Amino acid sequence: MALIGAYKNVPCKLPADIAEELATTAKKLVENGKGILAADESTQTIKKRFDNIKIENTIEHRAAYRDLLFGAKGIGKFISGAILFEETLFQKNEAGTPLVNLLHNEGIIPGIKVDKGLVTIPRTDDEKSTQGLDGLAERCKEYYKAGARFAKWRAVCVIDPAKGKPTDLSIMETAWGLARYATICQQNKLVPIVEPEILADGDHTIEVCAAVTEKVLACVFKALNDHGVLLEGALLKPNMVTAGYECSTKPSTHDVGFFTVRTLKRTVPPALPGVVFLSGGQSEEEASINLNSINLLGPHPWALTFSYGRALQASVLNAWGGKKENVQKAREVLLKRAEANSLATFGKYKGGAGGTDAGASLFEKKKKKKKKTYVMMIF
Template sequence: MTGKLQDTAHAMVAPGKGILAADESTSTIKKRLASIGVESTEEARRDYREMLFRSHDALSNYISGVILYDETLRQKAADGTPMVEIIASAGTIPGIKVDTGAKPLAGCPGEKVTEGLDGLRERCTQYYELGARFTKWRAVIAIGEGLPSRTCIHTNAHALARYAALAQEAGLVPIVEPEVLMDGPHTIERCFEVTEAVLNAVYDELYAQRVVLEGTLLKPNMVLSGTECPDRAGVEQVAEATVTCLKRTVPAAVAGVVFLSGGQSDEEATAHLSAMNALHDTPWPLSFSYGRALQAAALHGWGGKAENVASAQAAFAHRARMNSLAADGRWSAAAEQEKAA
């Protein structure tokens, strides 16, 4: 079992490839579809995601895995083909979000803990049978006045580790996602301090829960200035701070690091990832696991209309290719001007 986990984890960070996060909850996808004037029906959600998954150029060349929502894992395309089969036919690995969302943390105003451990063993077994081969669990850590608390950091780290152990027990590679949020006026130095504390706590708990690190991926935030910080750090400073923080906290045994975009613009997320790979050597591959930063152009290009599918898929393939270049440290602003392959 351990060997299969390692094989899957390494396949998910194959050179030049990254992960598409298409695991938006029903409420989140409703907002995304509303932004283009489309009602969030099951059919609309199916059509949108099918458009992405049938972008064979993007999936076969640049996307190693797709994180799905429960509905999508069980869903069939318009022609009756299961979504997981469409994904797998491109040589891409299906995965599944298994947490049930971040809820207010009792006794800690303004902070949250991610729930979903109850019944997780049974869900993981079922998800494996449905074709998933990896999982994702997201914890959110806010920076603010007196935040984060030690309680918040350690409660979320413990939950992430328990989740990871249960996922591996079922033969699923766990993506461990402790996200330090960008929201606020904090400096990049404050983000570094919090991210370092969070990652240290997470790996302490993963060790305590006997998680096999070689069969895991880390999905962290980049070390960034807060969205309201008046003096925001540049690309090379972000790359330096992020890689330094990871080297201080993440064991070399981890199979790979796939960053979340966390509210960055499409090009910001790509530029930061490329700078890390171009300027720094690391013990693990550094790649991407983006949601909105991969999907936004395709979503607006699609607009809910069948006649726009081809152009939307081209936009998606272009964004995937840009991030593939970034995963090799070869992205450039000039490449953004090229048409999708």
Template sequence: MPTPMPTSTPTSTATSTAQALVAPGKGLLAADESLPTMTKRLARIGVESTEATRLALRELLFTTPGLEEHVSGVILFDETIRQRTSGGALVPELLAGAGIVPGIKVDRGTVPLAGSPGEVVTQGLDGLRERLAEYAALGARFAKWRAVLRIDTGLPTPACVHANAHALARHAALAQEAGLVPVVEPEVLMDGSHSLERCAEVTAQVLREVYAELAGQRVALDATLLKPSMVLPGTLSPETEHLEDHVVAGRTVAVLRDTVPASVPGIVFLSGGQSPQQATARLDALNKLAAPQPWQLSFSYGRALQAPVLDAWRGDPANTAAAQAVLAERARLTGAARAGRYHRDKEPAAPVAG
């Protein structure tokens, strides 16, 4: 029996939002770190994680002058979407007022997958319809769900791939029902010693399953975005030592062309465990490929945009302007990579915090 074709009819607003999020020269800032993750990142710079310090960092990010020139949307965390800035505005209002689309992370993290040692599945479908309605009322216009898949001997198993793809698709259908653009994130982790080709094989397997499940849930693909990892060898693989950016780009696009329908408006890559320079250079290489692609090749970077900002800020209000200048420059460089115009040799020197 053939797979049923999608029949969802999201509003033209949702389709326009998806296209706006991947407008030329722009991409997403992922500021949706969970409380444990944010605690680790702040601890690295010697700052205690409190509601006030988390808001201070995020307000610094979101009020960066000119951020809207290269950042089309921001993925928020549940805590952040409900907070008010020092000026009294709700965070989504602040972003929308700057011409940046507010979004929200809606999954609730991973739990062990029963019967599959070493594998996880993402939770959060229970009550998701109600949460999506609340987030939409708070100003969110897109919603992200992350799945995590690990490469190892015999992993990922078909059961893990299917369970996570199904959850991604259920999330997408519910997001469209609420009038939000689903951002579908199947992350194939870099951890391990696997080869570039093994990563390509697994990424293709995962994406085929994801799009089969999206079709089964009648998700309208023209009002979705895909947030995948790039095709990369594992961090412990000897291939990483001399890996060239154009090789990553070529192998990544080859997998995407085999698996991602042309009706998807854009692919917003995650930065994963890459350095800011690596993530930017590889996005640039993707956009330098000679053959035109059916989708926009963009970014949804968290650490690659924020890590240099944290180093410049270090929790000191006196460093706010310097930290914002770092983010503005990082966003400009990443925006240039969207057009294949990034030059690594023009990377700025590391800032000195006051």
């Protein structure tokens, strides 16, 4: 259905044509049965992935791996968009074909990671703020010219009830940064994916995670409203509501679905086209099964789908191993995992895709900084 004229009087003060373009793109990204492939690992992060399969982290290997992902025939049936690292947006494969062209061939919308990573908020107990607002508008213009049509910005909060985390300062910093990023993106015709991740580190219960996630999301949407963000032209990328990975009581997939849906209903306006969940260290199979449980509780006012990185790629990397002769096999693994998540968006995934390997945990525990010891010298 045409949207011409639908956004002439929106409070976000965007030109009607830009508002219409944003809303159209956002809707396409959460099209029925499709989700987003997060292939935006930084050079440092992808090194960890490559180390696991014992291949060198070179620009050639990075291009070959992204070529494997984007060149899988039929992947566009299950994937609507792909989040790229800046290097990838301008990169070509061995044959000289721009990698974004491979996405276009499958009808997949290219996106771009625009944040510059995390830094500690001064005078906090290692709570984090996200860098990258400086120069973001100019970068967005260049990304749009290169073919990107949406962006992603990750912020994080940590749960530690004993230390009062997340603090109100951390939550407000998360909300403000995401809202400011979203407005800059929309002014430059990129759909912002708003990602306030509640890390799964800790021994907290699912009930505690639900309470914290609700508080954070409420604050984020208040900030988005204050900044005049066009909700119809944005997406949310939250964590599912789960217990901390060190919690002694593991919730059922039904509980994950129930608390996740309840939290969204309490905080997310129905004007938002969709929610694209991050996997948060869940195994590939857990991420699919929990997404299925969430959608079994529908119908919902928004599309509830996926934006997975490791939960779509872990088995693919293992199947590939950096060898050309394994590319087709690895692509078949990718297609099976993508199809499983597609089925989960309809609540129709029965489990079992990928076998036992898909059940391996992908959780990476946050490394704690060593405390410095100071010795007082008395003379």
